[in-house]
Amino acid sequence: MSSSIGTIFRVTTFGESHGSGVGAVVDGCPSMLELSEGDIQPQLDRRRPGQSGISTPRDERDQVKILSGVECGVTLGTPIALFVANGDQRPGDYGDMSNIPRPSHADYTYRMRYGIKASSGGGRASARETVGRVAAGAVAEKWLRREYGVEVVAWVSSVGEIEMTESPVSQIGRALVDTTPIRCPQISVAEKMIKAVEDVRDRGDSLGGVVTCECRGLPAGIGEPVFGKIEALLAQAMMSIPAARGFEIGSGFSCAHMRGSEHNDLFEMRDGRLGTETNNSGGVQGGISNGETIVFRVAFKPPATIGLPQATVTYDGVPVTLESKGRHDPCVVPRAVPIIESMASIILADLALKKN
Amino acid sequence: MSSSIGTIFRVTTFGESHGSGVGAVVDGCPSMLELSEGDIQPQLDRRRPGQSGISTPRDERDQVKILSGVECGVTLGTPIALFVANGDQRPGDYGDMSNIPRPSHADYTYRMRYGIKASSGGGRASARETVGRVAAGAVAEKWLRREYGVEVVAWVSSVGEIEMTESPVSQIGRALVDTTPIRCPQISVAEKMIKAVEDVRDRGDSLGGVVTCECRGLPAGIGEPVFGKIEALLAQAMMSIPAARGFEIGSGFSCAHMRGSEHNDLFEMRDGRLGTETNNSGGVQGGISNGETIVFRVAFKPPATIGLPQATVTYDGVPVTLESKGRHDPCVVPRAVPIIESMASIILADLALKKN
């Protein structure tokens, strides 16, 4: 029962990495929203592996098909089923590992939970599961944009030791983000990141990173205390993304070092409404939007699949050296960008619809 | 509809800071669990303000009463209603601020969401709301302990710039945690933390901090991918606590700097079962427990209520200097310790009950 998220705008995803396909059902999208596959495909294309030399070379075409809920280009208010066929299935690639739980993968835990796991690839634990999220998120995003003019933009702010030092423009947009395959909008830094990823890739290793996301234009008054606070639901959504290890909003972990007198966001009058001079709150106070930009960051671990040999044990405890021959993604953060945008959109659409 | 959390073990909290009282209904606790108020009171006492000079001097007695669901000291499987009367209501203390939204408080956002807010104090946005969570969490914790021997222990690992440098013992227990009022088990560091809190308190300021939590003894195989992953639900639960700004599990944000070859947790045979040599995963792989200790951290901002004057504006945008005379807690992290333990217990009990 845990492949659904949201209450009013409710998304259910399905599909394993090596079955017929992956997808989602969006139940509760308002009617009368113009929607076509063309609204969804761009984000799927951004999520798709094989976009550059620094991501996995699998070419998943990922053409989305709307199976229901839309007629004559308009949503009906009924469930929108979205499907993407799995085109590139090569189960053999992972063949030798059936008796070896891959370190820091979900092989062992899935077996402990379900007594079985998809025989090849990551099954439901694969990053391919996020296809359904991205498709559903594109629907949420379209509605948010139409309804409030909300804009959701994420980018890579750090890879390994290399961090973005400043924002190149006042408001980063997706075009700028996509300038380089690493999706860091500060181009000089992006180049160093790409170099770092290429380095670990060439050594058969992988690298972690951080994605920053901004949600702009959400009006004040959205959020559902106490367990449906914006930051709580964003945290759930982000931490449910494969490889996510940390979430922070506004000042985040750095708030721990601060004093109240420097952290508090003083109010000011701006454009005829109350705004705050600073945004340490990340756009949220008491779990409810205050009209400022919502800013959060998500940390991703280095991908667990590496080419280097690993001294581990089989399910039976027999020591073994594991050497993976599968296709690897040395750094997931560039592809996490549209996933994060999508999950943020789903959460915000759901919360916005709860405020009636 | 957002004051409930959990699916099978479902907790609904209620109550404002200045009404009759606060509490929770625990729906779905298994029957035949021995339970009395004595199982709940200790954690409420740990949460209570006024325990020392470094927390707010309000003396809330917080005596819990079990209103239903228990008979002859045993749970019936029916909803357990828990109630704590509000003994110390002094609405006048906050009187002058009715036209001034307090910076980084929820006054403004509650008004935007609900068109109204509790006339005095924080209402539902007050830390007092957590009383219901702690009471419910004590029930969850008792069940987890009986069922699996799970032990949940949290402590303060940083306050302001002062960080715990090492664990004083192999397994930190609550008694050690409670040695000092700051609840940092490394006593030499604790003393520095207390000094730091006293310093900001004396200046009318406040300080942030970080709490670390360990959940030990949970068997492998618990967790509900993809949106009910352990880390996702823990993140929601923790980020729903007032003043929480960041959540991380296992290696957390530091994972972003790491390579896969150093981050991967290699398997080994230990005590007749598969264990991992390191625990960068924080006890969770693919959203499911792997039998290792679950470790996570939560960052808390410095409390928004400070004694220093703040240059802000009224709801109408008129500049004003706000000086608070209310009772302040200069640093919430010591009191956050039992709240975090409680929320973790609720999440884990719910997930454990989902694995049938």
Place this chain on the structure above:
Amino acid sequence: MSSSIGTIFRVTTFGESHGSGVGAVVDGCPSMLELSEGDIQPQLDRRRPGQSGISTPRDERDQVKILSGVECGVTLGTPIALFVANGDQRPGDYGDMSNIPRPSHADYTYRMRYGIKASSGGGRASARETVGRVAAGAVAEKWLRREYGVEVVAWVSSVGEIEMTESPVSQIGRALVDTTPIRCPQISVAEKMIKAVEDVRDRGDSLGGVVTCECRGLPAGIGEPVFGKIEALLAQAMMSIPAARGFEIGSGFSCAHMRGSEHNDLFEMRDGRLGTETNNSGGVQGGISNGETIVFRVAFKPPATIGLPQATVTYDGVPVTLESKGRHDPCVVPRAVPIIESMASIILADLALKKN
């Protein structure tokens, strides 16, 4: 997790018949609704036993207390906790039956479900559980009335073999319903019903009956296909009331005998909107309100507690003659009237809030 109903307007009830008390938490009631205990008490008084010689003589005072969610007579948008203390606990009355599962009671099934049941009385299976529903329903009803002018009125339409033959007025109101203790608004029939109940009571027996309910003034367009259809959720709500055995809407079971040409509700223009000439649909088409009055009926079995001796067996299968000395209600339908009104109000409020 099953003591909650509703999604947006979410009601969680708690309490056993012989514990401290019973109550409910209403989470999701819109803010800014004027509400006091005086809005709730009248329906609790109508539900209360001991109102007349034909219901159980237990005098439960049932004074409701609002514990949270309301300040200065106005809802805050936060959870509204409602509590009614149990004043009249006489566990001894049911004492001898601990080893005998009472026929057609829930003693046996609760033991099979929970391994335990409340040691005396019906525990959570008692009609006393409905106190929380009625209190919560009064809140829902008040909101529906303010928001749409909705009026919900139920009455007893049959008791045993005696059936109401016609409506005495065009629109039955609660005052007329309450003219007699049996709550049948056709007074001549009511007198026969009272006589029938007195007859079975004097013989130590009990009698079943049917309650009819009308919800007037709900605008067209409310209802959530496919599983949240009005009739589906009303059916769940009504069949969850103790002793309910049947539910029907509009033409109900009699529709099975009809042809489409006589059953179809032809449209007509009325008061500037589309109405239907007949109302076989009971105000609902495709699960969504059509603006006509919603009409449904609920059948209740004769109460299982009777004074007559019953030849049954103990839990161990030993034949035994059971003679109950407890307090009995020979016919529950008059007291079911406010319970049905309350459950209908909860369902309709929740559905109305889902249409944003």
Place this chain on the structure above:
Amino acid sequence: MSSSIGTIFRVTTFGESHGSGVGAVVDGCPSMLELSEGDIQPQLDRRRPGQSGISTPRDERDQVKILSGVECGVTLGTPIALFVANGDQRPGDYGDMSNIPRPSHADYTYRMRYGIKASSGGGRASARETVGRVAAGAVAEKWLRREYGVEVVAWVSSVGEIEMTESPVSQIGRALVDTTPIRCPQISVAEKMIKAVEDVRDRGDSLGGVVTCECRGLPAGIGEPVFGKIEALLAQAMMSIPAARGFEIGSGFSCAHMRGSEHNDLFEMRDGRLGTETNNSGGVQGGISNGETIVFRVAFKPPATIGLPQATVTYDGVPVTLESKGRHDPCVVPRAVPIIESMASIILADLALKKN
């Protein structure tokens, strides 16, 4: 958000009558269940129109495809997506009615709810929506059978004025039910029913009926009071089926005429466990199964689509005579049989999984 039902075994359906197809996602089915399309197809074939001269001649092939959640013939514990393409789309058939809300159809109410409806056919209000339910129900049924040996069998017990008078055998099975296209297992009565349906069909009219369903073999102790009582959730599930107007369990509406002394089910020892001599309770006491057969009935109205002219009005209130030329089903009850079996299986599987 209302196209999902169930909590642990959670079914989400999607699809309109004239889109690409219809289907369901089953989230929460236990892993390690042998499952193939061959387990699902038979019930879809029984639901399919065009099986005989007395149902609509549309030939919907309804071949189900499992898109996810199953590998090597075994469930993985992950969401099972089921899809049935719509093969026979003839939007033109309903063409002339775009400005006329069809009487007792959902055209008007969908427009009021969503501001739009599928341009042709019933869209989501069509009986075709039940394809997803039946596919999902077949999965639930298979699990219930494996886990408990549960058998769910439904049949037509009345059509118009013609009622089944007795059960031809002690336990009715599906083979017997399917002996005639009307699905009444008492063959002499079935013939009269068929004649009655042919009569109304030839006159361009339609007829209502009742389906009886038995669920055998469910152990005692399943059911989740108070709002998740078996009869409450069965009622919701059944009343959500298109054209359902009434639900009753056990003695049902006839209980209203009975005295407690005749209605109570006395216990007896049977096969080493407690059973009841009679089954007026329909296998459920206090919302929990007692180990007896669960028996309930569902009343269906005559289909709203008829060939006879109807004097109604357009959306604008202009009087008009509506004559339908579409394909009609003169009596839905035979095809409702597998739908009812499926919905019952979904509810019981979900409740069984809640008892951990």
